[in-house]
Amino acid sequence: MIRQFELVEKVKAYNPNVDEELLNRAYVFSMKAHGSQIRESGDPYFSHPLEVAGILSDMKMDLATIITGLLHDTIEDTIATRDEIKTLFGEEIATLVDGVTKLTKIELQSDKTKQAENFRKLVLAMSNDIRVLLVKLADRLHNMRTLHFVKLEEKRRRIARETIEIYAPLSARLGIHHFKEELEDLAFKILNPDARESILARLRFLEKEGDQNLIQSIIQELSEVLEKNSLKAEISGRVKTPYSIWLKMQKKNVTFEQLADIMAFRVVVPELSDTYQALGIIHSAYSVIPGRFKDYISTPKPNGYQSIHTTVIGPKKQKIEIQIRTKQMHEIAEYGVAAHWQYKEGRTPEVQEYQWLRSLLEILEHASGPEEFLEHTKLEMFQDQVFCFTPAGDLIALPKGATSIDFAYAIHSEIGNHCVGAKINGRMVPLRTILNNGDQVEIITSKTQTPSPTWERFVITGKASANIRRFIRTQQRSQYINLGKSILTKAFQHEHLTYSEKDIEKVLNKFQSESMEDLFALIGEGRYTSYEIIRTVHPDYNLKYPPKSRDSITKVPEGTKDVLDTFISIRGLIPGMAVHFARCCHPLPGDKIVGIIVTGRGVTIHTYDCENLKNYAEEPERWIDVAWDTKEEQQQEMHTGRLSLVLFNQPGSLAAITTTISKNHGNIVNLKFTHRSENFVDIMIDIEVKNSEHLSIIMAALRACPLVSSVDRAKS
Structure with a gap:
């Protein structure tokens, strides 16, 4: 396990001005937060965030990212909070740690869904700062290195499968090549150990049968060829990973022996012009394999990768792949977007955010095949x-x-x-x-x-809107039908006429209706009045009109069958559909009420003394007699009443009235200050109550409050 001073020294090696005190404080905080927690390997849990920070320091990341690596599990696995991290380490680090925490929570859900593509989009959509992804990839890399300690085989296979399907491709799209290769190999070891061991055995056999120093011999010869032409270069070589060899065998449907480029060599030169000079020298010295040349310098990969690839029959008559690049290209090839991160003291967050967002847009701008991460998808498509x-x-x-x-x-x-x-x-x-x-x-x-x-x-969403509209249309029609039928039957009864649907059916065509239900719906909606129907059915009958003013409305007797025989009950009618409660007077159960038919909207319920009723004084056909349903279950429904209060402008006035309303089982749903002076404050309050009696009790309690000057029901 990397030690504290070693981590500090690694960071100082590429960032001499690092804030050592902050880094040490993060180290101590994480160690104390994880306390005695133990990993499945038996190691202290703190070894994991420390190793993650070490991986990030290898990538030469900025201090905020290194500290995020140290703290990335504290919110998820300890009692530490985001606010605590913000206080101790600042908003930037708190945001990064919170982002990694969210990704971890999603990761835990990912085994329950097969929607890998959506998961990948989610990972990117949540990562406004690419550093969150880099910490998550470093976290996954260390977890994969210790995956063999996990006891449950199914869990090991799930994590390995998720790694090879999501995190390895993500590393590739971010251009972090060494992450990709190691993640793939570690996952391959779990998912297909027999195939991996078979390839390793063949590689060992080739090494034993041939020149054990074959790679070094080829490097030596390539160096000599380039030096003869006065070109200095750093050359390295390696055998390709078992997973990449196995993948090629599967894709090309060839055997191990038929593979042409098991070994790859890298030629790193000082300048851009040197890359093409090196290519010319190598092609002059060795036979080129046709169709195996790719120039990613003139046409870089979407993730910024640049290099020249060529395959030749090189030294020792071996088929080898050679990659030619500059030192800067090599850093980008190894560390991807992380190589773009240049730590500068005093850089503004705006520049930093723009730089990383631009990098991510560039990375995701193109995709070359269905196997690539987020094929033909840009970030903008799911932002x-x-x-x-x-x-x-x-x-x-x-x-x-x-x-x-x-x-x-x-x-x-x-x-x-x-x-x-x-x-x-x-x-x-x-x-x-x-x-x-x-x-x-x-x-x-x-x-x-x-x-x-x-x-x-x-x-x-369109689906939600469509379903709500469909329900409203269906329910509204049902409500309008019931209301219209009730209005029409009560009108016939009020006029002492016999209600006969057969007689009404004879005049349906005059009201553009194909059925009685259509006619009822039109009446309920206010398109026709009941008296228009009666006039048409009984043209010679002398109609008795409903009251022309509120003064003539008689008091509705309480809860008897006779009431509902004479008045229209509004029970079962959903407010907002066929019936609306007027906002000018806020009628409540217990109030004397009258209904006004509003064309296209059904019936609006007003209190009998509402000032706005005078607007309908000359339209008696719009007035209908309505009554509250007095059944017990209907009385339990809450209705909104409005009060107008004048308070003394003193501290505690508002608290006093809200406490009083709460103690009397009222629920405040809206509160508005309408006027303020030096000594008084006018307030309008909407309160959910059972009925007018309940509101009266609340008003009495408010009047008893010494900080209340006056209380009245609002009438406007």
């Missing part, structure tokens, strides 16, 4: 998406700005139609809550719940 999980681990992709209701409908229409609440990451939230990447969302449903017309104001 406007969020990816969330169900409790079962299924991944749901939604547009940015989507709410819990959008999520519910994305799972199934019925779940959306019956959702009553949502939990995001285990906490109850309003249904209008906007979702973030990585959220785990649990939808709570009830068989009695139906979509609310208000939902359409904040959902953004």
